Amino acid sequence: MAKHxxxxxxxxxxxxxxxxxxxxxxxxxxxxxxxxxxxxxGLRLPTVMxxxxxxxxxxxISTSKDGRIRTCAVxxxxxxxxxxxxxxxxxxxxxxxxxxxxxxxxxxxxxxx
Amino acid sequence: MAKHxxxxxxxxxxxxxxxxxxxxxxxxxxxxxxxxxxxxxGLRLPTVMxxxxxxxxxxxISTSKDGRIRTCAVxxxxxxxxxxxxxxxxxxxxxxxxxxxxxxxxxxxxxxx
DNA sequence: GTGATAGTTAGCATTATGGCTAAGCATGAT
DNA sequence: ATCATGCTTAGCCATAATGCTAACTATCAC
Numbered sequence: 462m463a464k465h466x467x468x469x470x471x472x473x474x475x476x477x478x479x480x481x482x483x484x485x486x487x488x489x490x491x492x493x494x495x496x497x498x499x500x501x502x503g504l505r506l507p508t509v510m511x512x513x514x515x516x517x518x519x520x521x522i523s524t525s526k527d528g529r530i531r532t533c534a535v536x537x538x539x540x541x542x543x544x545x546x547x548x549x550x551x552x553x554x555x556x557x558x559x560x561x562x563x564x565x566x567x568x569x570x571x572x573x574x
Numbered sequence: 575m576a577k578h579x580x581x582x583x584x585x586x587x588x589x590x591x592x593x594x595x596x597x598x599x600x601x602x603x604x605x606x607x608x609x610x611x612x613x614x615x616g617l618r619l620p621t622v623m624x625x626x627x628x629x630x631x632x633x634x635i636s637t638s639k640d641g642r643i644r645t646c647a648v649x650x651x652x653x654x655x656x657x658x659x660x661x662x663x664x665x666x667x668x669x670x671x672x673x674x675x676x677x678x679x680x681x682x683x684x685x686x687x
Numbered sequence: 688g689t690g691a692t693a694g695t696t697a698g699c700a701t702t703a704t705g706g707c708t709a710a711g712c713a714t715g716a717t
Numbered sequence: 718a719t720c721a722t723g724c725t726t727a728g729c730c731a732t733a734a735t736g737c738t739a740a741c742t743a744t745c746a747c
Binding site for chain 4: 587591593617618620621624625628641642643
Binding site for chain 1: 582583586587589590591592595598599602603648650653656657659660663664666667670
């Protein structure tokens, strides 16, 4: 009931931080270097590095180093498990709504009798 | 780029815990009492209570007390901001893909000349 | 009223998170 | 060779998160 989607926890956790979400949004526009990502956050480099590694470990971004410059880019399909989970939730919920509907209809029918 | 959606952080954080997700999934089937929610988790009541208040503060569930029994139920529209954020990300990403596409097409056209 | 049941509150221990500084290590430019 | 740049590592601090136990309150059933 918990163990079989460890990455979902990791994903949600990575997304739970506004700084990380803003980095993601920025990277969705175009790949960027670590320093450029750090600038708008007002945070120090090591702090941003940590955010980046959280994002990378969650699979949300990929990075590569060329010379002394590390370039980061989003991994768009990384959000798929999140979407899938949300959709599953919706399906279950709607099934429940349907049952509720049926229940209400039943009650109304009984009342009418 | 961070302050104006505090609930998004709260939502993602609430969803980042497997126990809380399993509670949500269970509640999506049908409303339940605190004790019934606690049972399958193997956790103590106070611990589960804390998870429930995290979920409630994030707006993901609502609870009400009747006599000594507290009943919890999901709030389905609570996930909407999450969906919206995901969709926005996808839009930005796709715009970027389109630009990349245009770029590639351009290069190919130039080569052909 | 006694006792079981359902939840709540208080407080504690452990670990994780998010920020920092200081110092280190490559690489690129001169 | 020297220096600036860009990233990295190590280590510290404060706070928040997750679990627990123990004790307490409020209801319901007899």
